[in-house]
Amino acid sequence: MWEHRAMSDTRDLVRLIAAHAGMEGALLPILHDVQHAFGCVDGEAEAEIAKALNLSRAEVHGVVSFYHDFTPQADPRPRVELCRAEACKARGVEAMVPAAEKAAGSQVQLKTVYCLGLCSAGPNARVGDTLHARLDEAALVALIEGAR
Ligand code: FES
Known part of the structure; x- marks a missing residue:
């Protein structure tokens, strides 16, 4: 949770938001950066972003909840x-998906990106x-197993 973040994390969040300051349509790029950097966009991060962009917290939360890319809590799995x-x-990626899912099991987050x-x-x-x-199937499975 945001309250438990180290001071350096707070500075990272402020710096990350500031990097997009004044940019039109900054909300989504900021949310992606926050998700990537912290593994989640939690309530306190939403509040900080809303304040920086002069939006309501509800507006930011609406966007966060609309997109599956953003999660309110970090998933500790690789x-x-x-x-x-x-x-x-x-x-040929689709043919590799069943083996990848099996290798990931419940220990690794296997996410689809486009x-x-x-x-x-x-x-x-x-x-x-x-x-x-x-990647071929064997290399992908090895990659997933190595990420555990
Ligand atoms: S389509 Fe897979 S990297 Fe572009």
Whole structure:
């Protein structure tokens, strides 16, 4: 929860919001950055963002609850993002999904994303900030198992 965040986290949040200050349509980019940095957009983060953007807390919360990308609490499990957009589909990602889901089980968050920007080298996945390209099923399963 926000109340329990370290002071450095508070400064990170303020810095992150400030990076988008004055930008038109800043709400979604800020929410994505907060989700990525903290693993969630909790109530206190919503309040801080609302204050910075001169929005009501309800407006921010409405956007947060509308998109599945944002979660109110951090999930402590490791996260593997698997691209299932068109180019990766054309390169066979869908056939790998059952094995990936089995490898993830309940220990790893397996998230679908739509394009990681490496379309010509798919199927692709991301763990943290690291992109993994040209995955076959065995490599994807190993990646997920290694993320545990
Ligand atoms: S479609 Fe998968 S990286 Fe672009």
